Amino acid sequence: MSPSTTPVRQSSVRAHNLALVLHTVANGANHPSRAAIAAATGLTRATVSALVDDLVAGGLLVEVDPPPRTGAGRPAAGLALTSTGPAGLGCEINVDYLAACVVDLTGAVRQRFAEHADQRPADPAHALAALGRLAARARLAAEADGLIVAGAALAVPGLVGDGGLVRVAPNLGWQDVDAVAALRAVPELADLPITVDNEANLAALGELRVSGGDPAFLYVSGEVGIGAGLVIGGELYRGVRGWSGEIGHVTVYPDGRECRCGSRGCLEQYAGQEALADDVPRAAAALGIALSAVVNLLDVPVIVLGGAYAPIFAALRDGIETELRRRVLTAGLAPVTLRPAALGADAAMRGAADTIIRGVREDPAAWLRARA
Amino acid sequence: MSPSTTPVRQSSVRAHNLALVLHTVANGANHPSRAAIAAATGLTRATVSALVDDLVAGGLLVEVDPPPRTGAGRPAAGLALTSTGPAGLGCEINVDYLAACVVDLTGAVRQRFAEHADQRPADPAHALAALGRLAARARLAAEADGLIVAGAALAVPGLVGDGGLVRVAPNLGWQDVDAVAALRAVPELADLPITVDNEANLAALGELRVSGGDPAFLYVSGEVGIGAGLVIGGELYRGVRGWSGEIGHVTVYPDGRECRCGSRGCLEQYAGQEALADDVPRAAAALGIALSAVVNLLDVPVIVLGGAYAPIFAALRDGIETELRRRVLTAGLAPVTLRPAALGADAAMRGAADTIIRGVREDPAAWLRARA
CATH class of the missing domain: 1.10.10.10 (Winged helix-like DNA-binding domain superfamily/Winged helix DNA-binding domain)
Structure with a gap:
């Protein structure tokens, strides 16, 4: 004590x-x-x-x-x-899309822009400049509606270090990318406070905001890579260095397929978006094995499947539940609830915008001082 | 908020x-x-x-x-x-021993009794009666020294539910055992508040108390079964229903050996105390695979190996570290520190006694009221 x-x-x-x-x-x-x-x-x-x-x-x-x-x-x-006061600008870069949205104080999405294109060939500066232009359009459109954008938050599929530095984003091929500086170089964003966080963490926060009911769940984000955000007691658990939730690199088959990360048999190689297209039952089994490890370790009662998993939830469910029943020690005492994400593909971007809104809602005095 | x-x-x-x-x-x-x-x-x-x-x-x-x-x-x-004031009575039942100790307010062990025998053939009532007699001896000896035992806590290798009911202890073959009632049936313990908790959780708390320095670590307890206690921010993370840390049943080889829990390929089958005797390198590799999952999921910087692992730490280390380097996504950014437990085989029992002492130290007013 x-x-x-x-x-x-x-x-x-x-x-x-x-x-x-x-x-x-x-x-x-x-x-x-x-x-x-x-x-x-x-x-x-x-x-x-x-x-x-x-x-x-x-x-x-x-x-x-x-x-x-x-x-x-x-x-x-x-x-x-108010629906004409402070607003949050949420941005996301992922392997196959760029997106930006503006969310007002009530949580409503007021602007939404997205571009679908494989970002892997682009260098980070180029990709972030394109995202910055999208974000600038969203901001200008929102401000034309009478909103005041209080800040921006960026969701990335990777590990984020101090000051928003993207340390590693394996599926983008990024290493030590200063995403904050790149976005701030766009003139229309230069005056905004900008933060960066892992996409699965932000998607979990977005899901927490809309789901309301569940104070403890694991959000699994199925993209080209697979991330997870763990919510416990209504709060996101980030890990000691902010690098928790790397479920995509949990070993499922120790001598299995080679992974981009250098390891073998990572979940991502069986249940990432690209492997998923080939073999849904195997993806479900691999997810079930990795999720059983999560439940055995963390005693999480609810698992939310997001990203590419949400639309095919019905096809994945049985295969995952079979493994959970077999491999979770407490399966007979308390079932694990599986459900699809409520927010779909926008979860991370919405969660990013929500972090800005939550900042204002939790400390309105600071907002009032800044506007005075 | x-x-x-x-x-x-x-x-x-x-x-x-x-x-x-x-x-x-x-x-x-x-x-x-x-x-x-x-x-x-x-x-x-x-x-x-x-x-x-x-x-x-x-x-x-x-x-x-x-x-x-x-x-x-x-x-x-x-x-x-004071070293003559309130004291905690810590008890442990595990697969191959019974033990009880008394710890005073300064954290010093004042009494310690242990009996080594395989508990699996004994029915729960018989085993708990034997443990109760050991605990009674420890209490009487401590009180002859001027201590006042404030309460007792019991460490068990299983899942503990509300009211201290042991829901499942797979390696003891227990199911729904009311350990509190069984201990309270011993006349010398009838007046004590008695709590029950998972042995790895209590060992992690014991380790937290003596290690001082690490606010975040995973404690792995290698007994016949394998449990884990997760400490984050200086606090034990128990999971939503108190059933976290079941690392022994994390799948390492999906099609591997059958486990007593009904699953296949559980860590316990490769690195539990009985498997450990056969093949230390394989046990180390299996531990490394399961611990990599923990670090990928939870971003825990320190792993403490306790129980049967502590004395053979040197033989396990390389094999575990090889897997961590290969399988942890952040291995290149921040190393994971492995170390043997400081407390050895008494960790869970010491941790149990410490919960009583901590109760007095955190709320001395309640103690003073009760003594008045």
Whole structure:
């Protein structure tokens, strides 16, 4: 135990309460009044009113028509997240596509642009410049709609190090690529804070946001490579250096096919998008063997199949479940639930945009300061 | 984000500060004075003195000779954890032994009893009665030394459910065994709070306590079965239902040897204690394959080999490292550190006893209330 002795300051109390009010509006019943927010949070009505005024003035909340009248007296105005305030720019580069989207504070996708083309022949600078142009178009279109893009996040199929450096992206053939600098070189993006993360991590976050119900699941992203994002207790587990989830390189057959990574028998060689086209039953069996290892090690009750797996979920399910029943020690005590991803191919890009939105929602005080 | 609006009460402030003072004495420089505790915690000297008086009166701290004089004035008395206060009773049943120990508040082992015999022929009630007698001897001997046993914890090689029910212990042949009731049936243990946990989890906690330095590691417990305990951020990760760490049933060779669990090619069949005796190089390769999966999935930087692996660590190391270099995607970016366990065969039992001690150290207020 390491007890904390940090004192609580007034400014941090206000920041905490601003986030609490915003959270209550975002997650509560539809269009709560100031009085309903006070009741839900335990704050006084006067405090809530002052906080709401600040959030309305700062363009994070809007007043909307009151909910249907249920008692005596004048109905109070309701509050909602604004759809013309801060927005997140989500970008993705993967082996066979580039994409960018803008998501507003309510979580709605307001712009979406994609280009399908094999990125492997392109050098990283060229590919990132093309993605930057796509992202710039998305930003300009969103801002023409009255949104304010608060930042950008990029999803990549690889290992990301400090400062957003892409250390290795085996299926793109990238090594030590400074993706942040490349995107910032696009004039329309030069002023934005830009972050980079693994695509499966971001897709897992996107899935967490839309699925709502599952606080613990493994999201498996089936692309040319295979990644995974592990959500535990409603939080993404990143590993000690941010390099968790490399399920594509879990050994399934120790003396099996050679992999681009230098190893043999990696899951990717049997269940990656290209192998998948050849032999779905073998892909399902290989996935089942690797996922059994995950469940034995981590006791994860739900597995979400995303990317190229989602549309063929029905064809994969039996083969995977057969291996889980055989190989998971606790299979008889508690079944593992398999389901297709809710977000489809856009999961990583949506998850990327959501990280920006979540930043604003978790610390509205910082947004208000920056806009003041 | 789910902001908390729980108010802080006076009684919880005192409980927090009692734990803070105890923590400071336990982890600080040797034998701090009241003034040194005040300086380290930010509490006033008057507050510290009142808290220390309560902890001394409650038998958790003792006053000791002052540290060597370094300035003017009368040297102040130092404070230390007591070695005659609360103690934890740790018990273990494994395939080939029974053991019990008592650990005092300072972490020192004060009593240790073990019996080596194959437990598989014994029915659970018989085995647990024998363990209970061993534990009773350890408790009586410790109490004759002036210790007060605060509770008991039992390590088992299996999956533990709610209320300490052992759901499955494949290598003991146990299913749904109420180990708590069986131990409590021993008259000398009837009054103790008793908990049950997986042996690898408890061994990982024991290792965490003695190793100090590593906030993230996988502890692998090589017994007849193989378990693992995952420590992340200085905390044990238990999985959603408490059933994580079943590395012994990770598939290494999908069409390989039949396992007692009903699957094929489980790690246990190649690197469990009985297979280990036959072929150390094959066991090392199998361990390396399974551990590569762990590192690919979880990005764990340190692997600690315990149980039967610790004494033959030198013979296993090369074979494991060869597989890690080949199969871990990030092997070229950041090496994985392998090391033998510090605690040896007693790790799980020590970890069990430590959970009792930690309970007292983290909530001394509850201990003081119970003794009052």
